[in-house]
Amino acid sequence: MFERAKKVTAPLAGLVVPLLAVSACGGADEAAPADGGGLRVVASTNVWGDVVRAVGGDAVEVTSIIDDVNVDPHSYESSPAEAAEVADADLVIYNGGGYDAFMENLVANTDAPVIQAVRTAEDGAEEGEERPAPAQGGEEEHAGHEDGAEGGDHAHDGEEHGDEAGHGEEHGDEAGHGDEGGDPHAGHDHSGNEHIWYDVHAVHDVAEAVSAELGELVPDQAEAIDGRAQDLGSELEGIEERIAAVSEAHSGDEVLSFDPIPQYLLEEGGLDDLAPEEFLTALEAGNDPPASAVADVQDLIDEGEPRVVLHNPQTESGVTRQLRERAEGNGIPVVEISELVPADTDYATWMGGQVDALAEALES
Known part of the structure; x- marks a missing residue:
């Protein structure tokens, strides 16, 4: 981390x-x-x-x-x-x-x-x-x-x-x-x-x-x-x-991201990220989000609002770990994303795999 x-x-x-x-x-x-x-x-x-x-x-x-x-x-x-x-x-x-x-x-x-x-x-x-x-x-x-x-x-x-x-x-x-x-x-x-x-x-x-x-x-x-x-x-x-197929099938579906990095992918897929701006702003700066923003995210998870949660294990903090576990406990699929290309793969394989994982989670 x-x-x-x-x-x-x-x-x-x-x-x-x-x-x-x-x-x-x-x-x-x-x-x-x-x-x-x-x-x-x-x-x-x-x-x-x-x-x-x-x-x-x-x-x-x-x-x-x-x-x-x-x-x-x-x-x-x-x-x-x-x-x-x-x-x-x-x-x-x-x-x-x-x-x-x-x-x-x-x-x-x-x-x-x-x-x-x-x-x-x-x-x-x-x-x-x-x-x-x-x-x-x-x-x-x-x-x-x-x-x-x-x-x-x-x-x-x-x-x-x-x-x-x-x-x-x-x-x-x-x-x-x-x-x-x-x-x-x-x-x-x-x-x-x-x-x-x-x-x-x-x-x-x-x-x-x-x-x-x-x-x-x-x-x-x-x-x-x-x-x-x-x-x-x-x-x-x-x-x-x-990605276009995701947009065609799921345009307007709500997701929840614990990291700002996939925003272009979510936009292209027609997905609505429910993450509060102050939540992502704090995470981007390497800080814990305000308690009010964390509470809002907890409510979204408990109410089952997002179809999918996107989580970056490369930057996991105590807060995002707890939120990921909360999502899993509520039966919300969690898709892992990453910031860099993992070892033993290439950009196209990596990005395509993330898109496929997101599509599969949205269908679940």
Whole structure:
């Protein structure tokens, strides 16, 4: 268990997957592969690291700075070794929106292209009809971080940090990954909720941006990279279809979430989260919710209001454990969700499994 507000400093080894090989960067037009044969890619968490790995295949060597479920990206403090890895990377990807704020200083010191997932998703949304972002506990804390996003398809550090990183001139005109024909996956406004990996539309947009960047870095492998991106896109579209089936069968059904992370999934599934805002706000900050909010949640459970409870065992506290046990005692199905991709699986399998578990619970 971790408290989201807790300061955590990682040791130099242990939280960093030892996949990076040390080698000099190539020229500006084409990156030189790492000694292990792949481009050096650094991701803030294993969610985005897995997306890069799925798209890049053998063309990449991926390091995910955070892949431990006990570490909170909101308050993580990076090490000098991780700063060096980012500085030497061929491509960097992070979430943005305040979720992994430790990356802001790191990407300011790399000349590599940088994909910021929140801005990439927002740029995709600009191409389609925007829908309101679901309310969640961190809205006040993180709202407005990405308000200055301009119309490119992904964020480079030069756009976010100004000229200090030197990315604007080199990469600022490389946008346009996906402009052709519009984006069928656009829709959500991501400015108020940074947990965008629970929006499969957004992950699809990010995967396409990754494919475009990798294709530019290693043009001789661009066709294979694009093929893997399309394969991943097909998997994600399958998950979207399963979410749409949930919406068709259960639109308006009431659920109760003990964590703000699945709000995009719940919105897309047409489900109404009964969790009080002050309840989620406190949990997002790593605090116990106010007694009044806990009492309201207890009443909802005792009255059998939610069809399903969503519980994150990775962030379980004494309060949420007691509430989970109360729900189980009242015969309410509990679906486990998680913040990071568990070991020995991949993003599509993990997210698809959570959608299937939710659908099954709603049918029970």
